[in-house]
Amino acid sequence: MSRTHLAITPELGVYLDRVAYREHPVLTRLRTETALMPEASMQIGPEQGALLALLVRLVDARRIVEIGTFTGYSSTAMALALPADGRVVCLDVSAEWTDRARAAWEEAGVADRVELRLGPAVESLASLEDGAFDLAFIDADKPNYDNYYERALKLVRRGGLIIFDNMLWSGKVADPGVQDADTVALRALNEKLHHDERVFVSLLPIRDGVSLAVKQCD
Numbered sequence: 001m002s003r004t005h006l007a008i009t010p011e012l013g014v015y016l017d018r019v020a021y022r023e024h025p026v027l028t029r030l031r032t033e034t035a036l037m038p039e040a041s042m043q044i045g046p047e048q049g050a051l052l053a054l055l056v057r058l059v060d061a062r063r064i065v066e067i068g069t070f071t072g073y074s075s076t077a078m079a080l081a082l083p084a085d086g087r088v089v090c091l092d093v094s095a096e097w098t099d100r101a102r103a104a105w106e107e108a109g110v111a112d113r114v115e116l117r118l119g120p121a122v123e124s125l126a127s128l129e130d131g132a133f134d135l136a137f138i139d140a141d142k143p144n145y146d147n148y149y150e151r152a153l154k155l156v157r158r159g160g161l162i163i164f165d166n167m168l169w170s171g172k173v174a175d176p177g178v179q180d181a182d183t184v185a186l187r188a189l190n191e192k193l194h195h196d197e198r199v200f201v202s203l204l205p206i207r208d209g210v211s212l213a214v215k216q217c218d
């Protein structure tokens with residue numbers, strides 16, 4: 001069985017940037033601006049934005065919860081893929097970073113589809129209605145990923161989709177010598193998801209690793 005993953009050469013990178021995704025001009029501007037920030041690596045990549053948008057359409061999502069918004073790339077990409085009456089509930093602790101997200105929602109004409117709740121996500125999640133969401137995107141503090149997963153499993157309907165970013169964590173999950181809290185949490189969650197009968201799971205080695213879990217329990 002081949003385990004070969006294609007190396008992304010500079011030439012292939014240019015080719016991918018040309019054909020692998022369609023990026024809304026607001027997202028291109030947001031990505032370019034965020035790239036100047038010291039925290040730029042927290043932003044998802046454009047091919048991930050396209051994947052999120054496709055998944056929103058695939059599950060016919062109308063209600064989305066996002067845990068970890070930063071400057072708004074993923075929420076804007078998903079909101080643009082929603083129908084006009086769709087909603088994304090965005091959870092984050094940073095007013096500063098999400099101010100830039102608000103501007104992106106305005107610029108993209110989707111501000112009326114987005115609701116921002118500032119504060120620790122564990123607390124914000126407790127006030128959301130069980131079964132009311134079609135999709136959850138988890139992209140915040142790693143030690144809480146399992147808490148977010150368990151809560152998201154209650155929030156999404158049967159057949160709903162839970163998406164996790166950073167599940168390969170720069171490859172550190174596969175290195176037993178790395179034992180920091182973030183890596184340990186993500187490694188444990190990968191093992192848990194692999195055996196969890198409540199969901200169908202696929203870990204895609206795109207960027208830093210994107211896991212998809214489809215809820216198959218009530």
Ligand SMILES: C[S@@+](CC[C@H](N)C(=O)[O-])C[C@H]1O[C@@H](n2cnc3c(N)ncnc32)[C@H](O)[C@@H]1O
Binds near residue numbers: 091119
């Ligand atoms: C990796 S970034 C999210 C990137 C974003 N999805 C994007 O597309 O650009 C992680 C975000 O999680 C937020 N965060 C960290 N800990 C949090 C917590 N306990 N509750 C809510 N948000 C948190 C940070 O403020 C940061 O904006």
